[in-house]
Amino acid sequence: MTQSTAIVWLRRDLRLADNPALRYAAEHAARVLPVFIHAPDEEAPWQPGAASNWWLHHSLLALSDDLKAAGSKLVIRNGPTLQALRTLIDETNATLVVWNRLYDPAVIKRDKQIKAALRDNNVEARSFNGYLLAEPWTVETKAGGPYKVYTPFWKSIRPRLDQLHPEAAPDLPPAPRVASDKLDALNLLPSLGWADGFHDHWTPGATGAHDKLDRFLEDAVHRYPDGRNIPARQDTSRLSPHLHFGEISPREVLARVREHNAADSRPGANKGAEKFLSELAWREFAHHLLYHFPETLEQPLNPRFKDFEWLWDTDDLPAWQRGDTGIPVVDAGMRELWQTGYMHNRVRMIVGSLLTKNLRTHWLQGARWFWDTLVDANLANNTLGWQWIAGCGADAAPYFRIFNPVTQGEKFDADGDYVRRFVPELADRSNKHLHQPTEAAIIDLKRSRQTALTAYDVVKA
Ligand SMILES: Cc1cc2nc3c(=O)[nH]c(=O)nc-3n(C[C@H](O)[C@H](O)[C@H](O)COP(=O)(O)OP(=O)(O)OC[C@H]3O[C@@H](n4cnc5c(N)ncnc54)[C@H](O)[C@@H]3O)c2cc1C
The missing domain is CATH 3.40.50.620 (HUPs)
Known part of the structure; x- marks a missing residue:
């Protein structure tokens, strides 16, 4: 040396x-x-x-x-x-x-x-x-070129995952003596106390990341295929901000899941681990798409939506942001985001569908709000998520699939624990009525659904 x-x-x-x-x-x-x-x-x-x-x-x-x-x-x-x-x-x-x-x-x-x-x-x-597990230029379709559909992308990268192994931390030579600016001088913390409660949910840093992964593998991985849809439960890993900041590498996650799974005899463990890896691969897919289609940061990947008439500044947007729409599961999600810096994936889809379809608001308005308020805000994942739910992205939910927040709430928050936690003013409602819009709801779900479908006719034509 x-x-x-x-x-x-x-x-x-x-x-x-x-x-x-x-x-x-x-x-x-x-x-x-x-x-x-x-x-x-x-x-x-x-x-x-x-x-x-x-x-x-x-x-x-x-x-x-x-x-x-x-x-x-x-x-x-x-x-x-x-x-x-x-x-x-x-x-x-x-x-x-x-x-x-x-x-x-x-x-x-x-x-x-x-x-x-x-x-x-x-x-x-x-x-x-x-x-990443697979850098964007190392994966291409049989015909050549990038993937635009997730399942073949996943099938194509799955075999190589078994060959990937993380490296231990190196012995570090001493650092030369130079001055450092003070962390506080970067002014990263918000001046208002809005984020004070985040510490109840998160411990940024590598130790916090490994603790989250261990907890997930001990408590939840065997239930993950179904549990991942229940927002009241902690059945997902909550690794997204740790992965975004690289406090844990995807190779480390992969190796730990593999190691744990080899010794895990609980029913469902194998299936849960495989499903979890396939979700981790959505992160890979999102980075693949953003690398190959950088214009999707502002433009829909599906060109048929180029001239779609989204609304931009509507009176409803602030109510959506505040979690004051009068639609219980939507308000619970938006308040979870504000209070914890995170929102459960199932609810991200529900609030996104309401914004982009019932309220016909441009998906970029949603993407920007998430960008500012999510601790896991990640350009590739956020762009994919918003275009997926707005129906204008790669392998997206078809535009005409408009989530009904009442039936979604009844199905995935059947006991009402999630809504009651974040919308306490509805806690006394019976389970039967819990997910129904309140009298103050900003929108009629049925009528707005119809209007959205009519707007879509233009794209179809
Ligand atoms: C509208 C919308 C916006 C989103 N914005 C972001 C974002 O800014 N940052 C972000 O990390 N995720 C985003 N997601 C994806 C997903 O909601 C989160 O990754 C997930 O909820 C994080 O929770 P978890 O770590 O417990 O996930 P787990 O279920 O434990 O999954 C493990 C990891 O896989 C990756 N992953 C899982 N699902 C997805 C997905 N659909 N797309 C991409 N990666 C995924 C994440 O890195 C996640 O940490 C968005 C989804 C939607 C619908």
Whole structure:
């Protein structure tokens, strides 16, 4: 090993284990500087929202502790990124800069420019895959080209998963002594107390991520195929924000599920584990689509919806955002989001269907609200989710499939626990009436459904 210094530019890979960039640096340099550079403008127009920033603050704290315990140190700097990297290179005489790849269009463009600029300055710049099980350009249909349908995509990547194994955290060489900005100076925490309750639900950082996965495997994986649809229960993993920030890698999740499953004799365990991996693969599919169709950030993947007349600013939008629509399961979902930074997947679909179909509001309005309020806000997953529910995306729910929030509530929240938890003013209603719209409901479900179907006739024609 040379006496060289390497900079590890950490982004959404806030962990020590199974971090290929960190490992490469540790194996190729005598000193390794882990750095986080805050440059949200470089992700515009989709710079991280308020809930993501809350998470990031706490995740950086956790990472800083983990690095300290490993004998290293996290350095924080403000962007612009290239400028910050050049300054650090000058301060440390680093000859190598490494990072793990991301797939959002603005980030790809920025990273390419940075790689070229560093190489022009005779600095070795290398990137790795630490974020996905299957990078977008490694998967293609038999005819060539990207997949637009999930099931064949899943079938095509499933066999390779058995070959994937995570790497342990490397022994870290010491960090060169350079100054760090203060985390608080990044101003990531909201000024209002809105996120104070998030700590009751979340522990950002790698330890929190592994605890969530262990709890899921112990308590819920064997029930997952059905349990994943019941919003009152904790039968899903709640790993989404941890995966988004890379506090745990998908390879680590995969290996842990495999290991647990091999020793799990409970009925349903195999089926549950396989179903869980297939859901994890939706994350892969979403990144595949965003990489190959970057225009879908603003435009529907299905061109037939290009001229569909969505509404933009409606009086109903604030009521939907506040969880004040008078439709119990919808209000429960929107309030869960506001109070916890998360919403159960089944309810994301129900509130999304109401917004884009009954209220005929543009799916981007929903996507933007989620973007600001979800702790797991992820450009690929959010875009796929919204286009799927609006009926205009890849492999989407057909537009004419309009979720009825009353029957959805009755089916998936039959005991009413979810609605009663988040809409306490309805707690005294009988189970029979719990899911019926209140007198103050902002919309007539039957009539608005009909109007939506009529609007769809234009697309069909
Ligand atoms: C309108 C809408 C918007 C969404 N926005 C986001 C978002 O911004 N960020 C986000 O991570 N997910 C999003 N999802 C997908 C899904 O709702 C969440 O990933 C899931 O609820 C997270 O909970 P979990 O970790 O307990 O999931 P689990 O059921 O435990 O699944 C494990 C992991 O698989 C992945 N996954 C599961 N379902 C999906 C899916 N449908 N699409 C993509 N990945 C999936 C996630 O990484 C998840 O953590 C959205 C879905 C809809 C319908």
